[in-house]
Amino acid sequence: MARRRKGDPVSGWICLDKPYDLTSTHAVSRVRRIFNAQKAGHAGTLDPLATGILPIALGEATKTVPFLVDADKAYRFTIAWGRTTATHDREGETLTASDVRPTLAQVEAALPSFVGEIMQTPPIFSAIKVDGERAYDLARAGQPVELKARPVTIHSARVADAPDADHITLEIECGKGTYVRAVVRDLAEMLGACGHVADLRRTRVGGFTEASAVTLEMLEDLGHKVRQSEALLPVETALDDIPELAVTDEDAFRLKQGRPIVLVPRQVEAVKARLKPGSRIVSATSGGSVVALCEMRAGRLEPSRVFNL
Incomplete structure (x- = not known):
């Protein structure tokens, strides 16, 4: 007999405005407790020293996490000139110091070099694995860490504010795998x-923005009033970039059983027109809710992830 999971079968997304000095894992644990949810996870780790958008999936929404991990992100961050640290943030040990203070014009002239597909070497204090170990664990232990440069995409970069000679605030829109600390390291070196x-603040992850964000304090207050579900976003929120196809109740039943369904030619053409280049993923819906994520092959939808909503 299958063991029953502890907690309630809550499904949906929370667009959390993560506070400073809290790990992503601890943030997930606190949200899970507020909802007494059976299952929870997050899309895209946010450093403890960073604030901002941390999408947290509950229940069936955890099946859509991979699609949000790959989503574009936006950051707003402030650079403090004069000190290079081991971690490339204010908490790190000082490695070098300089009296050089780049001007606004110099920064603006350099930013185009960081836009587009660029090669970026991740910071050694990162979660990337080296021979099975996290790079930051090796770095903290004083062991040498060598990480290879890899391609990342930065869609835009602009100066948002320049309050004084010692600080400048930038905003970037980027693809997955981009490290803000590496951008700052390389810009300073240039x-x-x-x-x-x-x-550092993350302002967007895919369709999750500051406009729909809630703080832990807001969630806990709603929890005390048994109204926490008011902050819950639909499972489909993470699937904004995936074309939807409404199916009949009969086809929905087949998909939930893990069986493929056959599409009529007009459905095939409608879906093809909305698919991203190189993608086959389609979201099958019924009654306004997602039934399954499917791959379209030879005029059929083959379910790859089935939802129990």
């Missing part, structure tokens, strides 16, 4: 200066 991240 300008012949020393610099580190003084403040």
Whole structure:
């Protein structure tokens, strides 16, 4: 007999505005407790020293996490000139110092070099695995860490504010795998200066934005009033970029059983027109809710993830 999971079968997304000095794992645990949810996870780790958008999946929404991990993200961050640190943020040990203070014009002139597909070497204090070990664990243990440069995409980069000679605030829109601390490291090096991240905030992950974000305090207050479900976003929120196809109740039943369904030619053409280049993923819906994520092959939808909503 299958063991029953502890907690309630809650499904949906929480767009959390993660506070400073809290790990993503602890943030997930607190949200899970508020909802007494059976299952929870997050899409895209946010450093403890960073604030901002941390999408947290509950229940069936955890099946859509991979699609949000790959989503574009946006960051706003402040560079403090004058000091390079081991971690490239304000908490790290100082490695070098400099009196060089790049001007606004110099920064603006350098930013185009960081837009587009670029090669970026991740910081050694990162979660990337080296021979089965996290790079940051090796770095903290004083062991040498060598990480290879890899391609990342930065869609845009702009100066948002320049309050004084010692600080400048930038905003970037980027693809997955981009490290803000590496951007700051490389920009400072290009300008012949020393610099580190003084403040970092993630402002968007896919369709999750600051406009729909809630704080832990807001969630806990709703929880005390047994109204936490008011902050819950639909499972489909993470699937904005995936074309939807409404199916009949009969076809929905087949898909939930893990069986493929055959599409009529007009359905095939309608879906093809909305698919991203190289993608076959389609979201099958019934009654306004997602039934299954499917791959379209030879005029059929073959379920790859089935939802129990």
